[in-house]
Amino acid sequence: MPYFPSTFPAVAPTLDDRRFWELCANRRLCFQRCDDCGGLRHPPTPLCPRCQSLSCNWSEAPSIGRIFSYTVVHHPSHADAKPAIPYNVVLVEFDGFDGVRLVSNVIDAAPADLAVGGRVEIDWDEGTGGQLLPRFRLIPTDRPAPAS
């Protein structure tokens, strides 16, 4: 079941983030990496903010991340999200992907279950029109961390 109701508007890709969403459609969460300085960035931009290079590639993030921060929303930003309240919004970061944090949601998590530093695993959510969205599920604390 989608995180938000099927009436919630789909993401409308722009020229800058179209490739990000194309990769998501193939269940690949990838971030831009500058070809010249190696810096990662998100959201996608045509120009590296560090060295102004226009050349970049896409690096696939690990499937497991960590909650950097979160909030629980009781007043939805869009009327079609009202049936989902209270819903969470999380910032997820990934090992080896310094400088990149993804705004997303944790599926099937009560507000009390969320914590800064909590480990999450990607779970592709089918949004409006079948668009695949990178959302997450909590990893039980008794599950061992992956070898790094």
Ligand SMILES: [Zn+2]
């Ligand atoms: Zn750069």
